[in-house]
Amino acid sequence: MELAVFDIGGTTIKVATWTNNQLKNKHAVKTPENLNCFYKILTEEVNKIKKKHKISGVAISSPSAVDKKTGIIGGSSALPYIHNFKIVNELEKLFALPVSIENDANSAALGELAAGNGKGCNSMAFFVIGTGIGGALIINQRIWHGAHLYGGEFGYMMVDNKQLSTIASPVAMAKRYNNRTGKSIDGKTVFELADQGDKIAKEERETLLHALAIAIFNVQHSFDPEKIILGGGISNNPKLVPLLNEEIKKICKSLGNLATIKPNLAVCGLKSDANLRGAVADFEQEYN
Structure with missing residues (x-):
């Protein structure tokens, strides 16, 4: 399985490609100030990865409380524009791919469980x-x-x-x-x-x-x-x-x-x- 992977932070968004069971091409981009720019940056990064890899989806680590059932990021964070709407649905439309989002602390725990x-x-x-x-x-x-x-x-x-x-x-x-x-x-x-x-x-x-x-x-x-x-x-x-x-x-x-x-x-x-x-x-x- 190959994936586009994002770790969303208040200052930067980390980007990587999951391929051959490894994180490759890791880099970071500045976190944007509004939702439209957020969509634009993530879509551009996904499209770059698509040119080199046949990815199956997009995996995201995000701040705040993520409701896996509704696809809504609740609570609050340094990025108010990502909260309280069905963001998973919107991203799946943009990428034309399945999307998963999990809270950053939960993601870190899953990372340690998988390979740490x-x-x-x-x-x-x-x-x-x-x-x-x-x-x-x-x-x-x-x-x-x-x-x-x-x-x-x-x-x-x-x-x-x-x-x-x-x-x-x-x-x-x-x-x-x-x-x-x-x-x-x-x-x-x-x-x-x-x-x-x-x-x-x-x-x-x-x-x-x-x-x-x-x-x-x-x-x-x-x-x-x-x-x-x-x-x-x-x-x-x-x-x-x-x-x-x-x-x-x-x-x-x-x-x-x-x-x-x-x-x-x-x-x-x-x-x-x-x-x-x-x-x-x-x-x-x-x-x-």
């Missing part, structure tokens, strides 16, 4: 740790969308009477540090300063780690997945998993014999290709 650090798992949880906390749940190798399309929205979890997204993201950590110090640095730098002995950086990193560890502990003991994958820029830090494992160990120790399961943590293996690869996996599930 979740390969071979039957069940999996995927945390996207970025500006906020998003994620995905996989049961029987399929995305669990939930009754209201909120499956895997871990950022809404309450930890210490606060939403997880407001305390466990690197952006929130940096904001707390900057408010306390008068500086203006990012989360990556806070992590590095904590390693160098900066007291405030260590405290704010501990807040992030503790909140994430509680969330991971809760997901493990409620959903009990085979593996929990961590994505987002912070997942590139090799110290993240060891630090989280130590924090989870503390939580388990505080509960005595009540907590016996140790989460199997891993970072996203496909990195920036996870969404594209997952869009392919979603198309294959939908049309095979």
Whole structure:
């Protein structure tokens, strides 16, 4: 099967061709400001791919909540023009091809399941740790969308009477540090300063780690997945998993014999290709 593949982001749209079971000709185009330009760019990219490949369809990773039954992207995002109408139907008319669209976090999870650090798992949880906390749940190798399309929205979890997204993201950590110090640095730098002995950086990193560890502990003991994958820029830090494992160990120790399961943590293996690869996996599930 050959496909045109898109990963729609607020700044750029990644484009690739799925051929010979690989993502080829990967590149990016600037995300347009309106729907007509959006249609034009995607149609041009699909037509370019059609000239070289006999593609069977178009696979798309998209922001926000995608209703697979209606073909509507609900919610809101940096691209208001893609929401709240039957966009799948419109794209299928434009391309004269079948189209699948899945949420970006769900796509990343499917990518990891197909060819990343979740390969071979039957069940999996995927945390996207970025500006906020998003994620995905996989049961029987399929995305669990939930009754209201909120499956895997871990950022809404309450930890210490606060939403997880407001305390466990690197952006929130940096904001707390900057408010306390008068500086203006990012989360990556806070992590590095904590390693160098900066007291405030260590405290704010501990807040992030503790909140994430509680969330991971809760997901493990409620959903009990085979593996929990961590994505987002912070997942590139090799110290993240060891630090989280130590924090989870503390939580388990505080509960005595009540907590016996140790989460199997891993970072996203496909990195920036996870969404594209997952869009392919979603198309294959939908049309095979």
